Amino acid sequence: MSARRGRVGFRAGWSVWAWIIILVGIPLAGLATAPTSATSAAPWPAVTSSARPVLGSDSSLMAAPRIQSTRPVVVASKPFGESYLLAEIFAQLLEARGHAVVRRLGLGSTEVAFGALRTDAVDVYPEYTGTGLLAILGEEPSGTRGEVFRRVSREFRERWGVRWLPPLGFENTYAVSVRRETAEELGLATLTDLAREGEGLIGGFSPDFLGRDDGLPGLEEAYGLRLRESRSLLQAVKYEALRGGRVDVIDAYSTDGFLARAEVVVLEDDRRFFPPYEAAPLVSRRFFEERPAAVAALTELAGLLDEARMRELNGRVEVEGEPISSVAASALAALGLVPSDHHPADASIGGMDGSAGGLAAAGRPVAVGPSGARAGSLPAYLWDRRDQTLQEIRRHLLLVGISLLAAILVAVPAGLALERVRGGAEGVIRGVGVIQTLPSIALLAFMIPLLGIGVVPAIVALFLYSLFPILRNTYSGVRDADPRAVEAAEALGMTPLQVLREIRLPLAAPVIMAGVRTAAVINVGTATLAAFIGAGGLGDPIVSGLALSDPWMILAGAIPAALLAVVVDATLGVAERGVAPRGLAEE
């Protein structure tokens, strides 16, 4: 997926937002942290004193398994199949060695995952050396496997104390691929061959690849490649487009399960254009220093996963829809790291468990396509995971409810205060409105250094998004309340406070409520993105489903989220009419 290597350009645009968010966010951040830090001391008294209070409180919110002396290892992944699978392998191996684990899978992007690791909110996640070099260090692609690994190891250790554990044994680089029949017809084996025949071919590439220097533009320069046309396609549809003949060339990843299939040929990068992307566990400073036994457990994987095995494991997940936890368990068993009768702890992520295990276990299905292996119907699938959906809805409502409540408590008094001073009020409101223009994922990512990952930063971000509609409506509702009534009230000797409480507020109530309603509906939608920073909710199956090209799983999050938005909107619509003063005409 495009999030795999992250994007260097993402960071440049940050500085502007950063200032805005710092100005607005830090006081609020303190507000959000304060009440929860008190509760964090309970679960792990020995460690919490040195631990960030946010992480402690967050984990307790997650109802992590209680253990007496050590806190659980936080294992994360980025939102694509291989990252999920590797993280699950790390998690199960750690559990088999007696370490409790909390999973934070599908974090939004390289920026989110690495940001969380750098600030000790995450202990370990799988990363690629080329990504570290290009996206995190911002350097030029150069060097051999070994050189790149040594370079990132030194830089990460010196800059952040973050460590690269020994590589897992495979590279996952770009693999420019064509249909077998195309390759045979035109005699294509290498990218040099492709450059020769490019004029007649149509490319389908991920948006990421189309724009990156180490993607198509660099490839065109290095090989003199000119395709007839290049289209932007998402990972999930790229293979189908290639198979169906709608495009002739795609960018794949060398360990994609789809590449194991006979009908696709990977063209050799004969000029060594693509930098090495070796996979390895990336661990935080604190984890490395405080948990040598867990670090040692992870190094057991060094060199054990070669490209062929990875392609096969990815294929089981992405092509056949086998649950990630069972693929991870059988991989660890096959490697001899875990006895084969070992049962993994509950490793459900986004509802992967029990989804299509039965069919996958019965043998390689002939059906192809991302969800081709699913048994039964969509309604049956949704019914089967109803308990999980309910949990996700509960979490979702928790995120939306707390953030909304906090926003009401802040924005309504602030709106009233602004109405009193008037001067500069429009400016302040416009300023708060700027928050609305920040891309959600950027705002969420920015929360990580301040608040770590999980529920707390998600609530703070949602809180920030809720402020504007409530503030604006409170201000204008109170300002515009029936001017004749307000004027009369003042002239008859009501004090300003009485005018506010008895006249302006009741008359403005429906307008304020409409602002709350807008904020709530926006929040229900935005909260699905909270899954990118490990806060759970209905975004979990959406993120997982996108990563695994599993439309049913996406729907398992999207349908309830949409229904929830409708229900919230309708409920607050009733409330809006409820708070409308009875004397006012029904318009």
Next chain:
Amino acid sequence: MIPALEVRELQKRYGRVRALAGVSLEVLSGECVALVGESGSGKTTLLRAFNRVVEPDGGVVLVKGRPARDLDPIRLRRETGYVPQEGGLMPHWTVRKNAALVARLLGMADADERADAALELLGLSPNEYASRWPRELSGGQRQRVAIARALATGPEVVLLDEPFGALDAITRAQVRGHFKAIRQELGTTSVLVTHDLHEAIELADRVAVLRDGRIEQAATPGVLLEKPATSYVARLLEQAGLAAAIEGGR
């Protein structure tokens, strides 16, 4: 005798617009004075200076001989009856709650009873009207509620800003009749803003004609009609058809 209300050399500017340019006027206890003028003449500004809704830039307002600026404005407003233009009822309150507002602000325990009595006085039977919402009333009824609200506390002074302005001719005559009857009964000191000379002459003991923030003439209706002090007043009377009526009567 100390006048109930008095202004001396009152001045008020709104930016570049001069609303009051040195106005002096006395309102005696029990008297009804009408402030007449075209829009922009300063009559509403003058009215609102009496209960400190408008703070003058110069000159003094005296309430029973005491400078208004020494009085607590909130208290002064509560104790002065006030009927704003177009009523100014609270749309989210019932008729009774509206009429009881000032009595409640003054802490009167019998605010609701006073409200009902005042409504009754203005011909709005509490049984029928007290629980209605303002939007369920006609314009004339709303205006009467506003007057009831001002009278419910039995104030010594009532200020009325175009109280009959927005009403149709028939309703206007009705409400005016009510007002006249009540004034005779209660003897309340009243200051009435109107742009209608007929109304002023019918209701008031004295009429003050304002123009560009100055008083052109303040006199009883009889004096005004017979001896207009300025050509402006004469023209105003003529335009209202009053000068002709007088001539015809001779």
